[in-house]
Amino acid sequence: MSCKENAIFNGSALVLSLLLLALVNEGEGCDMFTGRWVKDTSYPLYDPSTCPHLRREFACKRNGRPDLDYSTFRWQPHNCKLARFNGVEFLEKNKGKKIMFVGDSLSLNQWQSLICMLHSSVPNSPYNSTMQGNIRTFTFEEYGVELKLDRNVYLVDVVSEKIGRVLKLDSINDGKNWAEMDTLIFNTWHWWSRRGPSQPWDLIQIGSNITKDMDRMAAFEIALGTWGKWVDTVVDTKKTRVFFQGISPSHYNGASWGEPTAKSCFGQKEPLLGSSYPGGLPREVGVLKRSLEKISKPVTLLDITMLSLLRKDGHPSAYGLKGQNGYDCSHWCLSGVPDTWNEILYNYMI
Ligand SMILES: *[C@@H]1O[C@H](CO)[C@@H](O)[C@H](O)[C@H]1NC(C)=O
Numbered sequence: 080m081s082c083k084e085n086a087i088f089n090g091s092a093l094v095l096s097l098l099l100l101a102l103v104n105e106g107e108g109c110d111m112f113t114g115r116w117v118k119d120t121s122y123p124l125y126d127p128s129t130c131p132h133l134r135r136e137f138a139c140k141r142n143g144r145p146d147l148d149y150s151t152f153r154w155q156p157h158n159c160k161l162a163r164f165n166g167v168e169f170l171e172k173n174k175g176k177k178i179m180f181v182g183d184s185l186s187l188n189q190w191q192s193l194i195c196m197l198h199s200s201v202p203n204s205p206y207n208s209t210m211q212g213n214i215r216t217f218t219f220e221e222y223g224v225e226l227k228l229d230r231n232v233y234l235v236d237v238v239s240e241k242i243g244r245v246l247k248l249d250s251i252n253d254g255k256n257w258a259e260m261d262t263l264i265f266n267t268w269h270w271w272s273r274r275g276p277s278q279p280w281d282l283i284q285i286g287s288n289i290t291k292d293m294d295r296m297a298a299f300e301i302a303l304g305t306w307g308k309w310v311d312t313v314v315d316t317k318k319t320r321v322f323f324q325g326i327s328p329s330h331y332n333g334a335s336w337g338e339p340t341a342k343s344c345f346g347q348k349e350p351l352l353g354s355s356y357p358g359g360l361p362r363e364v365g366v367l368k369r370s371l372e373k374i375s376k377p378v379t380l381l382d383i384t385m386l387s388l389l390r391k392d393g394h395p396s397a398y399g400l401k402g403q404n405g406y407d408c409s410h411w412c413l414s415g416v417p418d419t420w421n422e423i424l425y426n427y428m429i
């Protein structure tokens with residue numbers, strides 16, 4: 080190649096890479112998790128009253144929540160635009176596929192949201208809903224798309240033995256059928272800090288070491304390591320796409336959003352409209368990210384913590400399961416914030 084030809088070649092390579100960069104920026108290459116909430120009255124994506132089997136704990140409107148602005152915000156990343164959720168396209172692309180959420184009630188929250196989003200796109204399309212053991216399945220019959228939920232709050236095993244219920248930080252035997260799915264979305268965090276009567280184990284085991292208790296953040300990290308090894312050894316990531324839902328934040332302490340007099344999320348009607356949260360990210364997010372980096376196979380983090388932190392207005396508060404007797408500032412109203420998690424999931428999946 081002559082000097083001149085070389086220069087032309089380099090020039091066109093540069094144009095080509097700039098073009099590619101621009102294309103990537105539109106899709107997965109873009110940081111979907113840094114941005115802000117903007118008012119957009121073309122949202123919500125569905126009317127929750129049309130949603131099949133919407134559970135009471137998320138049905139804020141039905142439970143009498145008077146303000147409904149919380150469902151009319153759209154997440155706007157700084158450097159790109161999210162593709163608007165298209166339920167028909169989602170169902171077409173996932174024809175015959177099995178999608179499973181594995182985790183606690185925040186997984187239930189996201190699973191219900193996705194069912195609502197899809198059903199409202201094809202309201203006349205037949206569906207059925209079944210339960211087998213721990214696993215609920217919602218099937219869009221025409222498309223053969225199965226949306227599954229496996230309630231499993233720690234991901235690692237809890238086994239009843241003579242000595243009591245043992246939380247086994249280095250064992251995943253429960254997850255045998257997970258690897259058969261086409262898409263998996265995992266989540267665990269909220270149960271790691273439970274103590275007292277609602278703690279569903281008596282002892283913690285690591286290898287042959289059995290202990291009454293230990294630092295919970297350390298236990299969480301060990302369990303994530305076990306889960307990561309499970310992904311690396313068991314999942315064929317060419318066949319199964321693996322996501323981690325990320326840490327869904329709670330809002331019980333107004334000081335963390337700059338309103339020290341607020342003792343819960345009750346009465347919050349507006350999101351924070353900036354891009355950062357005064358109280359910063361919770362420590363478990365760092366632990367999670369560090370654990371995901373140790374996994375060799377591709378796992379996509381739905382890094383929804385910051386965008387959800389900004390949504391102190393999105394929780395059921397007095398319009399959840401316990402009403403006035405227990406403000407719920409952990410779960411999310413539907414329609415609402417989990418619809419955005421799913422819109423981001425959709426942007427990865429199409
Ligand atoms: C649900 O729909 C699927 C797909 O059409 C079908 O195979 C399955 O038998 C149905 N289950 C029930 C309980 O109706």
Ligand SMILES: *[C@@H]1O[C@H](CO)[C@@H](O)[C@H](O)[C@H]1NC(C)=O
Pocket residue numbers: 288289290292293
């Ligand atoms: C067992 O685990 C506990 C809690 O992590 C630790 O303090 C202790 O040193 C361990 N014992 C052995 C023998 O490894």
